[in-house]
């Protein structure tokens with residue numbers, strides 16, 4: 001199942017910089033692990049914002065929920081999720 005996930009990150013201005021660096025490093029490691037596993041298919045920075053647009057490929061709504069909840073930056077994120085399906089004009093056979 002494919003989902004578009006939009007993540008806006010809002011870090012409090014007074015948050016400890018060293019702790020923030022740790023969280024960002026942990027977030028990057030997990031994100032790249034999920035990309036290698038094929039669960040996190042795409043991630044794009046939204047220009048000019050601390051935000052991304054991502055495509056996830058997971059088995060269920062519950063799996064997506066569980067993945068998002070494990071993100072180290074989850075407590076600082078506003079997340080919007082939209083389910084995707086194949087577009088009738090798509091030429092990509094592997095789109096589902």
Ligand SMILES: O=C(O)C[C@H]1C=CC(=O)O1
Pocket residue numbers: 007009027028029031050051052073
């Ligand atoms: O920077 C972000 O968009 C937030 C988050 C998502 C993946 C990652 O490495 O950080």
